[in-house]
Amino acid sequence: MTTYSRRKFLDTMKLGAGAALGASLLTIPTGTALASVPYFPKPRQGKKLGIALVGLGYYAKNLLAPALEKTGECYLAGIVTGTPSKIPEWKEKYNIADKNVYSYDTFDKIKDNPDIDIIYVVLPNSMHKEYTIRAAKAGKHVICEKPMALNPAECREMIAACDKAKVKLAIGYRLHSEPHTQEIMRLKREKDFGAVKLVEAADGFKIGDPTQWRLKKALAGGGAMYDVGVYCINGARYATGEQPIAVTAQEYKTDPVKFKEVDETITWQMEFSSGAVATCTTTYAASTERLYVAYEKGWAELRPAFGYGPIKGKTNKGEMDIPHTIHQALQMDDFSRCVKENKESPVNGYEGLKDLLVVEAIYKSIGSGKRELVNPV
Structure with a gap:
């Protein structure tokens, strides 16, 4: 089985004394x-x-x-x-x-x-x-x-x-410290199912309070795209291991009053130099959360994929048997180790810049109605 087994996860995390928690604690209900x-x-x-x-x-x-x-x-x-x-x-x-x-x-x-x-x-x-x-x-x-x-x-x-x-x-x-996400990265890196051909990503929720800062362009920069759309961009990037070279995007609004200043729903397509493509959606109008990766010889899916957990995953060979973890604790410990060991963080400023370059191209495409190139780093 190519997905993470429970034992593989525990070995990877180097539990040590933590293993005494026992298998009964490893299945965490929603x-x-x-x-x-x-x-x-x-x-x-x-x-x-x-x-x-x-x-x-x-x-x-x-x-x-x-x-x-x-x-x-x-x-x-x-x-x-x-x-x-x-x-x-x-x-x-x-x-x-x-x-x-x-x-x-x-x-x-x-x-x-x-x-x-x-x-x-x-x-x-x-x-x-x-x-x-x-x-x-x-x-x-x-x-x-x-x-x-x-x-x-x-x-x-x-x-x-x-x-x-x-x-x-x-x-x-x-999520870069989260084990299900790391499995998606591993599948690309080790090519268990061959090359990545297609990515589908969606992240959105129905936003509430119309007076909150997330709906004010001066504070948020944009709407659903800035808030949760970046998860789709980042997900497609770590699933393929590539920065997209071009995008085509479309914007839709069902409530032009509430979303007067920022975007409500955006769909977009990304092209990668390997030939892989991604189709993505982000929205403030409905709940959706999924990352699907199609390879030459199989597929993998995380659903839910981007929230605080539990993240759940499977491939064409079965469920990912990975326990739920506290993402933020893993994340902050990972960065602390980088500081202590004087190592560059895998999610450094350039990782953030790469996503914003894609966001820039998406808004440009919405404005032009055309395919737009993503500016280089």
């Missing part, structure tokens, strides 16, 4: 509380690195902070917020010292804090560039949530700032 999901950390190397979360919204509060209670290489050391009323709860729950609490106005003082090694930027898209560059100038390594920025030019500024400061930059592509 809806299981995050705290009860086994994480399977690799052996810790050296001291834990301190992470400061910049922005204490839903993702930071409900996913990143709980995940940091499961990590082996890093921990929640500080917070940065523009809402003082949030501070007492965070300090008490995570035992955060007064000296590790910052506002956006005092953020730059973080350079003098040895407790903070890594800044995790969890802010609206329009603020990614500013706080990544400020973090780099403070001498701190950076994780920036996806999408990396509003456009490729901003991505290049962020990369340059981190290079100049000699700090590492990673984009919050947690």
Whole structure:
């Protein structure tokens, strides 16, 4: 069987003492509380690195902070917020010292804090560039949530700032640390089913509150494409191992009032130099989540493919027998190891830039109604 077996997964993750959790914990039903999901950390190397979360919204509060209670290489050391009323709860729950609490106005003082090694930027898209560059100038390594920025030019500024400061930059592509996704990468790399011929990817949900920042172009940059469409782009890229060379795209709106400023639904096609093609959809109008890869001699599918889990997968030879993990814990530990070992992150700034170059070409194609080339990195 070419897909991951349970034993192969455990061996890959080097469970060690964690194996004592037992096989009964390896099957995680949908809806299981995050705290009860086994994480399977690799052996810790050296001291834990301190992470400061910049922005204490839903993702930071409900996913990143709980995940940091499961990590082996890093921990929640500080917070940065523009809402003082949030501070007492965070300090008490995570035992955060007064000296590790910052506002956006005092953020730059973080350079003098040895407790903070890594800044995790969890802010609206329009603020990614500013706080990544400020973090780099403070001498701190950076994780920036996806999408990396509003456009490729901003991505290049962020990369340059981190290079100049000699700090590492990673984009919050947690799925690159997730085992089902890694199996999709392995199938391409080891060619179990031959060359990739076709990719189908879709990611979307029905968005609620019409006043939220995700529907404001100045803050979000775009709509469904910037929010979840980048998962489809990134998924097609890691499934093929290639950057697309051209795209053709179409946009549709069923609610022009709600989506006055940003896109609601976009479909697009991508061409790769190998001859592989991808057809993708992203939307704020309905729920959809799938990554399907057709090879010369088989197929693989993740469904759900891009959410917080459980991710589920199968191939033409059977189910992927891989347990659910905490994506964010794996992601942050992986980056912490890169920092400790002075290695480049696989999801560095160029990974974010490549996706934004495709986004740029997609919007250009929508405007022109024609096939558009993707600009080179």
